[in-house]
Amino acid sequence: MADKEPTPVEDAAARAKEAEEQAALPYKWTQVISELDITFTVPGNFKSRDLVIEIKKNSLQAGIKGQEPLIKGDLPHPIHVDDSTWTLSTNTDGTKTVEIHLDKVNKMEWWAHVVTNAPKIDVSKIQPDSSKLSDLDGETRGMVEKMMFDQQQKGARPAYLG
Numbered sequence: 001m002a003d004k005e006p007t008p009v010e011d012a013a014a015r016a017k018e019a020e021e022q023a024a025l026p027y028k029w030t031q032v033i034s035e036l037d038i039t040f041t042v043p044g045n046f047k048s049r050d051l052v053i054e055i056k057k058n059s060l061q062a063g064i065k066g067q068e069p070l071i072k073g074d075l076p077h078p079i080h081v082d083d084s085t086w087t088l089s090t091n092t093d094g095t096k097t098v099e100i101h102l103d104k105v106n107k108m109e110w111w112a113h114v115v116t117n118a119p120k121i122d123v124s125k126i127q128p129d130s131s132k133l134s135d136l137d138g139e140t141r142g143m144v145e146k147m148m149f150d151q152q153q154k155g156a157r158p159a160y161l162g
Contacts, residue, residue, distance in 0.1 A: 014122065015125075018119070018121055018122065021119035022119065022121065025118065025119075026040060026070040026071070027039060027040040027062075027070055027071055027114075028040070029114050031110065031111060033104075033107060033108060033109070033110065033144060034103070034104055034107040035101065035102060035103050035104055036101075036102045036104065036111060036114065037099060037100065037101050037102070038062070038071065038099070038100040038102070038114055039097055039098065039099045039100075040062070040070050040071075040097070040098050041091070041095050041096065041097055041098075042064060042088075042095065042096050042097075042098060043095060043096070044090065044091075044094040044095050044096055046064070046088070046096055047088075048088050049065075050064060050065055051063070051064060051065060051088065051098065052064070052065050052069065053086045053098070053100065055079070055081055055084050055086065055100065055102070056081060057075075057078050057079060057081050058074055058075050058078055058079075059073065059074050059075060059115075060072070060073065060075055060100070060102070060114070060115060061073075062086070062098065062100060071114065071115060071118075072115070073115030073116055073117040073118065074115060074116045074117075075102075075114070075115060075116070076111050076112065076113060076115075076116055077104065077105065077106055077109060077111060078105040078106075079102045079103055079104055079105060080103040080104075080105055083103035084100075084101055084102045084103050085100075085101045086098060086099065086100045086101070087099050087101075107140070108140070108143065110123040110126050111123070127148060
């Protein structure tokens with residue numbers, strides 16, 4: 001028996017559940033097809049030495065030294081460690097933001113979650129930002145445009161990524 005399309009009510013319930021799960025995470029994350037960014041806030045008196053950030057090819061750990069990590073686990077797909085970075089910046093309200101940038105090995109794959117022990121999003125509902133298509137080479141851009149067209153034909157909606 002073939003999978004049937006969810007009803008509008010089922011789809012709305014799934015979107016609400018996904019948004020709730022993502023909002024409950026101690027970090028926010030966004031992605032484009034080739035990279036992923038994670039952010040979380042720490043007190044303004046923190047320095048980089050107060051943090052534990054371990055970026056490995058297949059795993060990630062980030063948090064405050066001496067405390068349970070805010071994010072820790074295996075990545076769903078490998079990253080380029082040498083092209084992945086993290087920064088600590090001061091916000092206008094006096095707090096600081098940690099931003100972790102992960103460079104995906106597979107530049108043509110959406111991630112359902114940052115680490116495999118976190119709740120998943122429905123990647124079939126992602127619609128890439130058209131303004132970023134100009135950043136892609138011709139062949140990749142064509143593939144992404146075809147994927148976007150195919151998703152539009154299925155009536156997909158944008159995914160909330162936190």
